[in-house]
Structure formats: structure tokens, C-alpha cells
Amino acid sequence: MKILAQGAEAKILLIENIIVKERIPKLYRPVELDNEIRFKRTRQEKKIVDKLYQNSILVPKIVKPLQNFDHKTTLFMEYIEGSILKDFLCQIEKYKDNFNKSEHSDSFSIKITEIKN
Helix, strand or coil: CEEEEECCCEEEEEECCEEEEEECCCCCCCHHHHHHHHHHHHHHHHHHHHHHHHCCCCCCCECCCCCCCCCCCEEEEECCCCCCHHHHHHHHHHCCCCCCHHHHHHHHHHHHHHHHC
């Protein structure tokens, strides 16, 4: 098991070839409210990732849950070798003068339109 990242909302782990996104409980919230919020956000993210995958957007496929995790507040996805979207967007900003914005923004816009429909 390797920790890839940790933020305020979740811990991202790599276990074999599976990405595990485990939402972190917030101790300042009442337990029932916290569980409801984490479950809702996890379910919503799963739906979005599934829809992107179904629309041929290169995103990790949701996979069968691993044991020893709360399946209601944890996402399990295949590991895809490559750049993280955040890093890609930073590269665009860094090299924006050499980046053909209209070409890429058009393809992004088309994909977003396809997904929303």
C-alpha cells in the first residue's frame, strides 16, 4: 500500500493496481451528518466517473471494492499510468504561449457537451 496524496477531504492510496479514494471523517461534525455527507459525495463522484467512462473519456474505471474499507465512503478505481489532470492544466498555464488554446478548448467543449446530454 502506498499513499499517493492526502487532502482535507480524502486520502488517495495505491493498492496493487487499484486506486482507493477514502473520504476522511470530520470529527467536528455530528457522526450521522458526517456519514451522510461523505456517502453522498462518494456516490455523486462515482456517478460522474461512471458517466465519463461511458462517454469514452479517459478516466479510471470503477472497480470491485476491496475488503476492510467502508464501501459507502470509499471509491475504488483502476490505476491508469499518466499525468494527473491538475499537472496537465498547470503545464498548459506554464506553456500557454505555445499551446493552441482554441484547438484544445474546442475538443474539451465538445466532450463536455456530449457528457451533459
